[in-house]
Amino acid sequence: MxxxxxxxxxxxxxxxxxxxxxxxxxxxxxxxxxxxxxxxxxxxxxxxxxxxxxxxxxxxxxxxxxxxxxxxxxxxxxxxxxxxxxxxxxxxxxxxxxxxxxxxxxxxxxxxxxxxxxxxxxxxxxxxxxxxxxxxxxxxxxxxxxxxxxxxxxxxxxxxxxxxxxxxxxxxxxxxxxxxEKGILHIALCKKFSSGQKSSIGIEKIYGGQRPNVVPDECICVFGPGVDREKLIKDIENLKSKSGYTIEVELGDRDTVIVKSIGQLAHASMPEKGKNAIGQMLLCLSALGLGYSEMERFIAFLSEAIGMQVDGQSMGLALEDQLSGKLTLNLGMIQVDSQVGRAVIDIRYPVSFEEQEILARIHMVADMHGVEVEVLDHQGPxxxxxxxxxxxxxxxxxxxxxxxxxxxxxxxxxxxxxxxxxxxxxxxxxxxxxxxxxxxxxxxxxxxxxxxxxxxxxxxxxxxx
Missing domain, CATH: 3.40.630.10 (Zn peptidases)
Known part of the structure; x- marks a missing residue:
């Protein structure tokens, strides 16, 4: 039959x-x-x-x-x-x-x-x-x-x-x-912060993302008590009108302000199909004017080294070959508070490159800012x-x-x-x-x-x- x-x-x-x-x-x-x-x-x-x-x-x-x-x-x-x-x-x-x-x-x-x-x-x-x-x-x-x-x-x-x-x-x-199929490398960028430091603009914590291989559609930043709420809300509204960022602001308990970045889900293998809520949040916070606490320097590093980029250019990772095309990068998860900062990244690299070459390029950038690089998972091409x-x-x-x-x-x-x-x-x-x-x-x-x-x-x- x-x-x-x-x-x-x-x-x-x-x-x-x-x-x-x-x-x-x-x-x-x-x-x-x-x-x-x-x-x-x-x-x-x-x-x-x-x-x-x-x-x-x-x-x-x-x-x-x-x-x-x-x-x-x-x-x-x-x-x-x-x-x-x-x-x-x-x-x-x-x-x-x-x-x-x-x-x-x-x-x-x-x-x-x-x-x-x-x-x-x-x-x-x-x-x-x-x-x-x-x-x-x-x-x-x-x-x-x-x-x-x-x-x-x-x-x-x-x-x-x-x-x-x-x-x-x-x-x-x-x-x-x-x-x-490109090689897949998951890494964490981590930094521990000295005790007693406070964010100059009142950042208490940042969190967002579900998994490294998903472009995050939401990222939250909590501003602690004592922040000038009216000024913060006004500054964010001005930023939204100029940048086109999708940002929501609401008042939380304990006199906190909760800022929510809204993105678009996509698979990390095609990050350009989505909108990275974490990257959008990082750029938003940088535009508000970060101070010099270790937490804020870590946020600034992520904003400058990655931001909304999907090709890893600022990390020295703009690589490609004829067999499999361009490297892609997705900032999939973030967790930052007064003690530690951690960002998890999904990298898909061309089949003609090696894992160690990718890591060497990342270390060149991260080491300059005192940021540790932890390999979480690797699958060869x-x-x-x-x-x-x-x-x-x-x-x-x-x-x-x-x-x-x-x-x-x-x-x-x-x-x-x-x-x-x-x-x-x-x-x-x-x-x-x-x-x-x-x-x-x-x-x-x-x-x-x-x-x-x-x-x-x-x-x-x-x-x-």
Missing amino acids: DLNHIIESYRDEIIRSTQELVAIPSVEGEPQPGKPFGEDVYRALDYVLTLGRRLGFETKNVDGYAGHIEFGQGEKMLGILTHLDVVPEGSGWTYPPYGGEIHDGRIYGRGAIDDKGPTIAVLYAMKAVMQSGIPVNKKVRLILGTDEESGWEDLKYYFKREAVPDFGMSPDGRYPIINA LYVPEDHFLVQTLKKVYAEQTGQPAYTVAIGGGTYARAIKNAVAFGAVFPGKPEMAHQRNEYIEIEDLMMNAKIYAHAIAELVK
Whole structure:
């Protein structure tokens, strides 16, 4: 039977399964026994494994860190790596972020495109290949991660206990084929402040951002008691009219003034698509006139070295290559009070550069201001040559199923493809479609969901026949 007809026969199941999975708010939570990333992340993992068993596959839960669903036989293994955790939903949604509601042919909800819809598409693609009776001479394993949006502790744990696939793909990027992914470096810029110093303009604390890999949409600065509230509010209003910054001011308890910077969420791999609320706050505070306390000097350093920049130019990081393009930088989190300042940065660097070269450039700037640099996480770049059999096969499948030209692209995003050798990102966002991952009102179009399932079914069949 034709694979596409089989997939169409699953249409209602694919839609319903995607809705049910999106309805689970699988943001990382407090660890519990057997549930290392919290109750809701475990619920998502259990849901998909249960669905896999119901569809006739062998499944395994690896201590709540990850799981897999598989069929086929042979010495070689095709791995398809997806994830079930999501970033926090943020604010300002038109539809409930965990409603899985359908509007205008789209399933809305956090994780709909990143990466729950594609996970369901792969699962039913596997079912279609198995039902079709196409001869399979390799194992096909869908690996379900649960910590992709944070530290990848899931796959680190999983691959210490389970076989590593010989080659694979991850449906967590864009079509046609992503064969190059930039290196990802998360660092913290930190400085401890001497006791007894006070901000000359009354800053008590600053906080904002949810994760390094998300462009922050909110940053708060609290001005303490004793600040000239009328002057402060007037100065901010004048600054807003001149700069176009989106700033809100309200009176807090204890005679404090709360200043809120409003930005636009986006994925850190494309920071230019968002509006960084932390950077906007730093520039606003600098424009108000910072003093010379250690806290204010730290704020001024961040404002001058980063501000609203997304290319790292003032940090000496304006780098690029032909394979993967320009370096990007996102100031994702900040925490400043009278004792310490800490800013967390996400850097995506071109594939031809090395981690140590990036760090050396950062140290040159940070050391001059007495700011410490702490490496939080690093993932090396990914590159699979275009003449590799995997790339050539997926190009063929994509062109045949869509009627569109197939080509390779490079991204700043970090997919699970880099977790194994000989792997690429393949879908699930089609050319010309907006990138909704990590954004409010995230969705997947139902017809795109179905086309993904068809493409993945043909890809699996071609790669394992």
